[in-house]
Amino acid sequence: MSVKVSRRKIRLGERADGSPYDLHILQYKGSAGPSVFIGVGIHGDELTGVASVWRLIDYLKGKDIRGTITIMPAMNPEGLNYNIRSIPEAGVDLNRLYPGKASGYIAERITAKVWEIARKHDIIIDLHTIGKGIPFVLLDPVTGDLKKRNDELAKATRITVLDELSSEDYEQQNLGASLGGVASKEGIPSLTIELGGSKDIDWDSVDAGYLAVRNVLNYIGVVDGTVTSVKSSVVIRESGYRREDVWSEKGGLIQYVVDLGQKVKAGQTLAKVRDLYGEVLEEVRMPEDGYMVAENSGHVTHTGGPIATIAIRMKK
Ligand SMILES: [Zn+2]
Structure with a gap:
């Protein structure tokens, strides 16, 4: 070799x-x-x-x-x-x-x-x-x-x-x-x-x-070895999902109430947008059944600001 x-x-x-x-x-x-x-x-x-x-x-x-x-x-x-x-x-x-x-x-x-x-x-x-x-x-x-x-x-x-x-x-x-x-x-x-x-x-x-x-x-055989499962991170094993972004209507600080990789039902709250004094201005909800994938890393938002990346089912 x-x-x-x-x-x-x-x-x-x-x-x-x-x-x-x-x-x-x-x-x-x-x-x-x-x-x-x-x-x-x-x-x-x-x-x-x-x-x-x-x-x-x-x-x-x-x-x-x-x-x-x-x-x-x-x-x-x-x-x-x-x-x-x-x-x-x-x-x-x-x-x-x-x-x-x-x-x-x-x-x-x-x-x-x-x-x-x-x-x-x-x-x-x-x-x-x-x-x-x-x-x-x-x-x-x-x-x-x-x-x-x-x-x-x-x-x-x-x-x-x-x-x-x-x-x-x-x-x-x-x-x-x-x-x-x-x-x-x-x-x-x-x-x-x-x-x-x-x-x-x-x-x-x-x-x-x-x-x-x-x-x-x-x-693909470029290197000999067996395909190994990933244990260090959450893996969603269901297939047929696509990425979707979720945005906020209100500006404020974000408090996430679901875990990364968690299965979430339609209508369930993903995150609360709070004002500077802690009052909840908005509960950002899951638009349909799916999974929580990623948080907006900044944890602050404005109208039309990113809240989360989620996974939802692809339409047939
Ligand atoms: Zn990139």
């Missing part, structure tokens, strides 16, 4: 002080087999996946590899430097800027370079964080063989699997320009994995992120 491991930087350009603007890339090339792209941190303040990659690097030491594993641990390096979602010079969401533009502004150059690398792979995995929540796979809306492949890869992760938002909300939020969105258009199987954390490393989710990726590598 011989596995070639390379670590390099791809120069995007330079900063004002002349220091390099680089993208980091770690690649394992083994014998013939499938290629997998693992991207982390296109949102610069989503750090948990970086620690999941640390564990994956440990796991891959000395392992025989059939195929190629490409890891980009900081797809938005300047966002990471400042622990911000975007880049300092713009408030733009880089995960709505694919396929990017190689000669465009810096955010477009980043996504163009990431996409140029990612699209050469058989499978694309994009690691994100959702805030205070349970880890889950988010599946882009695709059909036919691509859907079958995405579904089986998602199942192999052994974490919660949810379909994306309704098609209207998917359009409204421009998710077709996410990495999963462009991968889907190109017919490349892809998994978006949301882990816990926001501007910090959620260590409970690190293990889930690591195992989810490792399980995919084991499942």
Whole structure:
């Protein structure tokens, strides 16, 4: 067996002080087999996946590899430097800027370079964080063989699997320009994995992120090993659910009254919005039966502010 491991930087350009603007890339090339792209941190303040990659690097030491594993641990390096979602010079969401533009502004150059690398792979995995929540796979809306492949890869992760938002909300939020969105258009199987954390490393989710990726590598045979269940985080085992967002009408501070991963009935209170003196202004309720998935990590809200990510049944 011989596995070639390379670590390099791809120069995007330079900063004002002349220091390099680089993208980091770690690649394992083994014998013939499938290629997998693992991207982390296109949102610069989503750090948990970086620690999941640390564990994956440990796991891959000395392992025989059939195929190629490409890891980009900081797809938005300047966002990471400042622990911000975007880049300092713009408030733009880089995960709505694919396929990017190689000669465009810096955010477009980043996504163009990431996409140029990612699209050469058989499978694309994009690691994100959702805030205070349970880890889950988010599946882009695709059909036919691509859907079958995405579904089986998602199942192999052994974490919660949810379909994306309704098609209207998917359009409204421009998710077709996410990495999963462009991968889907190109017919490349892809998994978006949301882990816990926001501007910090959620260590409970690190293990889930690591195992989810490792399980995919084991499942497709790039690395020998058995798919292992995830015990460090809550896993929703029912299938047929999709992601939904819940918003508040009132502004105030949020008190959550359900647990992450808890099954919640339609009409049951998810959270109370209280004013500065503790008076309850609003009880935000579950719109239909489902599960509590993630809290708004800030715990403050305004009219139309995010309260929770939930899972509800997909319409047949
Ligand atoms: Zn993200």
